[in-house]
Amino acid sequence: MIDFSGSAERITESTLVIGLVLPDVMGTYGDGGNALILRQRARLRGYDAEVLPITLADPVPATCDVYTLGGAEDYAQRLATRHLARYPGLQEAAGRGAPVLAICAAIQVLGHWYETSEGERVEGISLFDLTTSPQATRSIGEIAGEPLVEGLTQSLTGFENHRGGSALGPDARPLQRVTRGTGNGAGAAVDGVVQGSVIGTYMHGPALARNPELADLLLARATGDEQKDIDLPDVDLLRRERLGRAAREGAIPRR
Numbered sequence: 102m103i104d105f106s107g108s109a110e111r112i113t114e115s116t117l118v119i120g121l122v123l124p125d126v127m128g129t130y131g132d133g134g135n136a137l138i139l140r141q142r143a144r145l146r147g148y149d150a151e152v153l154p155i156t157l158a159d160p161v162p163a164t165c166d167v168y169t170l171g172g173a174e175d176y177a178q179r180l181a182t183r184h185l186a187r188y189p190g191l192q193e194a195a196g197r198g199a200p201v202l203a204i205c206a207a208i209q210v211l212g213h214w215y216e217t218s219e220g221e222r223v224e225g226i227s228l229f230d231l232t233t234s235p236q237a238t239r240s241i242g243e244i245a246g247e248p249l250v251e252g253l254t255q256s257l258t259g260f261e262n263h264r265g266g267s268a269l270g271p272d273a274r275p276l277q278r279v280t281r282g283t284g285n286g287a288g289a290a291v292d293g294v295v296q297g298s299v300i301g302t303y304m305h306g307p308a309l310a311r312n313p314e315l316a317d318l319l320l321a322r323a324t325g326d327e328q329k330d331i332d333l334p335d336v337d338l339l340r341r342e343r344l345g346r347a348a349r350e351g352a353i354p355r356r
């Protein structure tokens with residue numbers, strides 16, 4: 102778990118607060134890095150930004166400017182579900198339009214219900230109109246696709262590792278059309294979910310390190326400001342490496 106000690110004490114009235122939800126149970130595959138990417142991109146643009154870790158020992162505050170949740174194994178995912186249902190700060194924040202990013206297991210927790218690989222059905226918190234059931238096989242590997250959401254223009258990339266497949270209901274839209282990998286599963290060839298201010302994806306990576314445009318979309322919504330470009334050669338290099346291979350192999354269009 103990334104050490105954020107001291108960050109809560111640095112929060113003042115003017116701080117952009119990035120709520121990292123339950124990193125003690127929902128943080129596999131470095132997903133806590135998504136909060137760091139948001140903090141760094143905000144700071145580079147001159148915002149005073151801090152990450153507030155919200156653990157199982159804390160009630161979930163409704164006051165953060167933006168929230169991120171990571172993936173988890175089945176048991177940890179169940180602990181997180183119970184905590185979010187007991188302290189509905191995230192639901193309240195999403196209700197007032199706060200941006201939320203939910204990765205993998207978090208998509209499932211934010212749906213109406215999910216079935217674990219053991220076949221047990223667990224009630225979710227219904228921020229997403231979707232349900233999740235185990236797929237015949239686990240989906241592991243690179244995922245790439247084209248965004249289906251206004252404000253995103255660049256191909257998306259990440260890696261996935263999940264057994265559950267999510268079926269979207271009429272109030273939920275997919276995040277991207279998948280050209281490589283499984284995404285939501287069940288032959289739908291789409292990944293992720295967008296409903297109001299809440300965005301979910303099966304992409305780990307962490308997703309925002311690989312997809313800075315998605316980070317800036319969340320920041321634009323959190324701040325109400327357009328996020329001007331920042332020159333980060335290392336981030337460009339990472340994208341060139343990840344997307345270059347996918348383009349050479351025909352998984353995404355060449356640009």
Ligand code: GLN
Pocket residue numbers: 129171172173174175178204205206207262263264265266
């Ligand atoms: N436990 C869930 C599944 O296997 C989510 C896994 C994850 O977050 N990577 O579907």
